[in-house]
Amino acid sequence: MNLRQLRYFLAVVDKGGVHRAAEALFVAQPSISQALRGLEQDLGATLFHRTGRSLMLTAAGEALIPAAREVMHGVELARSMVDAVEGLHSGRLVISSTPSQAASPLAPLVGRFLQRYPGVQIVVKAAAHRDDVVSALRVGEAELGLMARPANAAPPAELTVQPVEVQHYLCVARDPAAMPAGSNPLRPEELAGARLIVGQPGTGVRRAADLVLAAAEGSRVVVEIESREALLPLVLAGAGIAVVAEGFRAAAEASGLTVRDLDVPEALTVDLMHRRGPISPAAQAFLAVAAADPDGSAPCAPC
16 A cells, blocks of 8 residues: 555545546546555455446445545645744645635735745635535645634534634625614614525524514515625625625725624634644644734634
């Protein structure tokens, strides 16, 4: 058994077949197939059921996945440790993030990190839901994860968690006249008759919107949307008022929209997370940047 075989095996698993794995690795398909046969011979077990051109993992193949990921993670960790002996001048850090948090606070954090470590490449993998971030960390697809959780919910117990910030909720409108005058946080009842653009049920932003709907007489949902990236374009198109997380503030203000804080008890805690155990120097440095104030002072302790 060798590292090339394990790398090809994981590529087939992750890409869903030999053809896609070969394209991703820039190698010929026969090289992948030969490596898989050699790995099966070395292990004395069949890793895939082969039916025509399709492959399906056997029980032995399923059992190999976590061990193979641990081996490859260990190799990458060893390489990064050696590369960083004389300073963090190169390397690659993969971060899994949910969409809202990718805009903020991740984008500013990446900017601050690259000012200090310009030779490191950051790869951000999109995750549709919080569970996708946790899954990416568990299987080794990302070394760090960034996601938000309700402030009263516990973080994943098996991960090391470093809180980054607490985000509250906002109302965003195209026309200032669509919301009451003033600059104080809006009470839900002040949005009587509002046409609301809301997220999907079960999300924090939807819970905040539901509080408005319950208190604001005559308010109603005009758009329910799963894609959070489309919230601000819908407001710009005049569809209604959006209830969004605080991470959208900078983009909304840059788009010329009217932004008001929303006075509801709901809030989000944004966390950086990683698997327990050693992490790469690049990941350590990113956590340190995230723990410090923007001026670089006083890091906070992870939990």
